Amino acid sequence: MSSNRTDAPKQSELAGTQTPDRANTNTKLQNLEQARSDATGQALRTNQGVRIADNQNTLKAGARGPSLLEDFIMREKITHFDHERIPERIVHARGTGAHGYFQSYGNHSALTKAGFLQDPEKVTPVFVRFSTVQGPRGSGDTVRDVRGFAVKFYTDEGNFDLVGNNMPVFFIQDAIKFPDFVHAVKPEPHNEIPTGGSAHDTFWDFVSLVPESAHMVIWAMSDRAIPRSLRMMEGFGVHTFRLINAEGVASFVKFHWKPRQGVHSVLWDEAQKLAGKDTDYHRRDLSEAIETGDYPEWELGVQIVPEADEHKFDFDLLDPTKLIPEELVPVTPLGKMVLNRNPDNYFAEIEQVAFCPGHIVPGIDFTNDPLLQGRLFSYTDTQISRLGGPNFHEIPINRPVAPNHNNQRDAMHRQTIHKGRASYEPNSIDGGWPKETPAGPQDGGFESYQERVDAHKIRERSESFSDHFSQARLFFKSMSPNEQQHIIKAYSFELGKVEREYIRERQVNEILANIDLDLAAAVAENLGLPAPKAGTVKAPQSKLKTSPALSQMNHPGTVGIKGRKIALLIANGVDGASVDTLVKALEAHSARPMLLGPTSAPVKTAEGKALPVDASMEGMPSVMFDGILVPDGKASLDALGASGVAKHFLLEGYKHLKAIGVAPQGKALLDALGLKTDKGLLLGDDQKTVEAFVKAVEAHRVWEREAAAEAIPA
Ligand code: HDE
Numbered sequence: 001m002s003s004n005r006t007d008a009p010k011q012s013e014l015a016g017t018q019t020p021d022r023a024n025t026n027t028k029l030q031n032l033e034q035a036r037s038d039a040t041g042q043a044l045r046t047n048q049g050v051r052i053a054d055n056q057n058t059l060k061a062g063a064r065g066p067s068l069l070e071d072f073i074m075r076e077k078i079t080h081f082d083h084e085r086i087p088e089r090i091v092h093a094r095g096t097g098a099h100g101y102f103q104s105y106g107n108h109s110a111l112t113k114a115g116f117l118q119d120p121e122k123v124t125p126v127f128v129r130f131s132t133v134q135g136p137r138g139s140g141d142t143v144r145d146v147r148g149f150a151v152k153f154y155t156d157e158g159n160f161d162l163v164g165n166n167m168p169v170f171f172i173q174d175a176i177k178f179p180d181f182v183h184a185v186k187p188e189p190h191n192e193i194p195t196g197g198s199a200h201d202t203f204w205d206f207v208s209l210v211p212e213s214a215h216m217v218i219w220a221m222s223d224r225a226i227p228r229s230l231r232m233m234e235g236f237g238v239h240t241f242r243l244i245n246a247e248g249v250a251s252f253v254k255f256h257w258k259p260r261q262g263v264h265s266v267l268w269d270e271a272q273k274l275a276g277k278d279t280d281y282h283r284r285d286l287s288e289a290i291e292t293g294d295y296p297e298w299e300l301g302v303q304i305v306p307e308a309d310e311h312k313f314d315f316d317l318l319d320p321t322k323l324i325p326e327e328l329v330p331v332t333p334l335g336k337m338v339l340n341r342n343p344d345n346y347f348a349e350i351e352q353v354a355f356c357p358g359h360i361v362p363g364i365d366f367t368n369d370p371l372l373q374g375r376l377f378s379y380t381d382t383q384i385s386r387l388g389g390p391n392f393h394e395i396p397i398n399r400p401v402a403p404n405h406n407n408q409r410d411a412m413h414r415q416t417i418h419k420g421r422a423s424y425e426p427n428s429i430d431g432g433w434p435k436e437t438p439a440g441p442q443d444g445g446f447e448s449y450q451e452r453v454d455a456h457k458i459r460e461r462s463e464s465f466s467d468h469f470s471q472a473r474l475f476f477k478s479m480s481p482n483e484q485q486h487i488i489k490a491y492s493f494e495l496g497k498v499e500r501e502y503i504r505e506r507q508v509n510e511i512l513a514n515i516d517l518d519l520a521a522a523v524a525e526n527l528g529l530p531a532p533k534a535g536t537v538k539a540p541q542s543k544l545k546t547s548p549a550l551s552q553m554n555h556p557g558t559v560g561i562k563g564r565k566i567a568l569l570i571a572n573g574v575d576g577a578s579v580d581t582l583v584k585a586l587e588a589h590s591a592r593p594m595l596l597g598p599t600s601a602p603v604k605t606a607e608g609k610a611l612p613v614d615a616s617m618e619g620m621p622s623v624m625f626d627g628i629l630v631p632d633g634k635a636s637l638d639a640l641g642a643s644g645v646a647k648h649f650l651l652e653g654y655k656h657l658k659a660i661g662v663a664p665q666g667k668a669l670l671d672a673l674g675l676k677t678d679k680g681l682l683l684g685d686d687q688k689t690v691e692a693f694v695k696a697v698e699a700h701r702v703w704e705r706e707a708a709a710e711a712i713p714a
Helices: 022-036 072-082 175-185 201-209 211-220 268-277 281-291 346-351 370-386 470-478 481-496 501-515 517-527 576-588 634-641 644-655 664-673 687-698 703-709
Strands: 095-104 123-132 147-155 158-165 241-244 250-259 297-306 331-341 565-569 592-597 627-630 659-662 681-683
Touching (some): 095 281, 095 346, 123 331, 158 250, 250 331, 268 481, 470 501, 481 703, 501 517, 565 644, 627 644, 627 687, 634 644, 644 659, 644 664, 644 703, 659 664
Parallel strands (some): 565 627, 659 681
Antiparallel strands (some): 147 158
16 A cells, blocks of 8 residues: 655646647656656666666577576566466456545444544545456446446455445345356357447346346446446445444445546447547546546445334345335435545556455444355455465555454465464463454454344245346336436347347346336337237336436536536637637636647647647547537638548537537538537537536536437437
8 A cells, every 4th residue: 555656746737738848848747757656766676686787688699699598587577477467357357446535524433333434534545446347357448337336445443345336236136146147248158259248148148037137237228337437426335234333233224425526427329439449438537537636536325224124115125136215215424535546556456456345344244135145255265366365465455554463374475474483372472462352342353243043044035035127117217218218229239239039039028028118118129029018027016106316317416517528629720819718718617628639730820829739639539528619710610621530520529419619600610510509519609608518518418419419420
């Protein structure tokens, strides 16, 4: 966890890369890099500490002769390189992460005795890793998939890992089905296709045969599976956990992370294009936001269910395919998490971090959710092969800030050099240390919640886990019309890629028809299947008809357009004053304007000045932006109108429902593109138009336009 990064200059200190003085900018960049590096001023040495005189040439018998085996410098270097890779995670291989801190809003001692939730002054360091599930380490960021949301709290009482996802439920109810599910969703075994997605036969074969997956699959077919940014995702602990206070009183809880940036997604066409045009879209977005000081923030909250109310719901709290609607049990905010530091080294931190749902601290405990119980075994087991043995807790990113003395010894890659003779307990040689701490209200040793268990040893699924469709239906019914259409299209797209017709039919007739007949009929029509009959499973109708909290549209966030990326399309002859006004207006809202030219070369303004650009329109296509502005300047507008790349930029931005503002002289450009003004396509550059543009970006997308945008070619 140690790092010198906090003292290093920030990228934000390089603000003003627009300056024409590129040499100055380059020197600043070099200074920044050198301040960051721990090798600055250091000699190049071998791993044994020997200074290296020549890092260019292998030791040879003569300049043109054979290489000599005795060249320990070359062999050490190549041997180390040969072993640079470790096994990637079997699931969640593609990830990124950041450091930050957690702070409690107050004293939550009535709920839990966990120390990090007692004192609003207490700052607990955290490390977060976000991930996709299906794809390998090099896969695209914007594939349709669940996102992992794993948080390590380095608390004074030991590490607490909240290893959650950006969806509140899961595909299966029992851990024993996890390898089956993962084998089905992973690329097909004969050709390793597809990379990163679920649009293939084995996935749909499995889920169409396993109705308990219906609820999670509809989440995966919703916009939640294609987030705009990792900063704009909710996070969920999924399982029901227990919080326990100093008096031993336990409550059931579901953990929630609510992003201040709001919950937003990209459109499916955008997601697919981004996967090619900016494979690193999400990791770039996260690290840029932190680098520029726009620190992502989430609120940690819990839904609290008193023990006495365990059986009050029409589903089982232990069933991980169910959520507790927020309308029934609201989320109580506990504190906030801020991510404010990028990792220094991807491998050392993001790749080597080892999460485990079993890492808990006094005041938190598990429930009998059979998925959670299986996870408690799996994560440590997986680290042993991934990180090469049981000493992974000594890797810097995994080290607790709390001391961890015990009598565990040796094993692969042991770092600690233990002193003393006694590595057993009880002992008298070392005075009996380290000693147990009796369980107690505060600062006591960990004590498991004393749950009475008196039952037959049995392999059985509880009857209370048998309703698989009510909450899937509740989810669909709670969506806005736009979101419902996206879900219909996602099922149609994915099932359209399924080659075996009997799998498509089974999904439509046996799963979708039991969720919602309109949904099933729409998907069937798109697949050319006969209209489905009403589902045969008599799932109880949940008392709640809709749960507005499930729709992303009801989570706009609280930060306005802060950090949103806006493209300004310019060419020679652009009105410099117009660019200036727009940039200033956006900066006043803390948005991130970027100037895009026909190439990466500076653009000549109407006033005759050379205006450096941030990128070319081809280099940073419209899918990388939240909004587009076209400043004034007749020659510039004419040049954009004659450029296929610029026209595509605007049409694509329109198709993806983005806010677009065009200076008044640009009317001809819009006419030529056949685009009509709407709530988010604005003609004008006065204050009022700029404010309307800002409002449209704030709304994330111009949803009213979606039907009209259908006509625009992809
Ligand atoms: Fe995981 N899961 N999982 N999972 N999971 C792993 O652990 C597993 C489940 C989740 O960024 C693995 O270190 C089983 C639910 C996240 O490093 C592995 C079951 C949820 C991450 C594993 C589940 C998750 C993992 C692979 C069913 C949401 C990435 C590498 C019983 C609550 C953590 C590793 C990171 C990773 C097993 C189900 C979330 C194999 C057996 C439910 C966010 O141990």
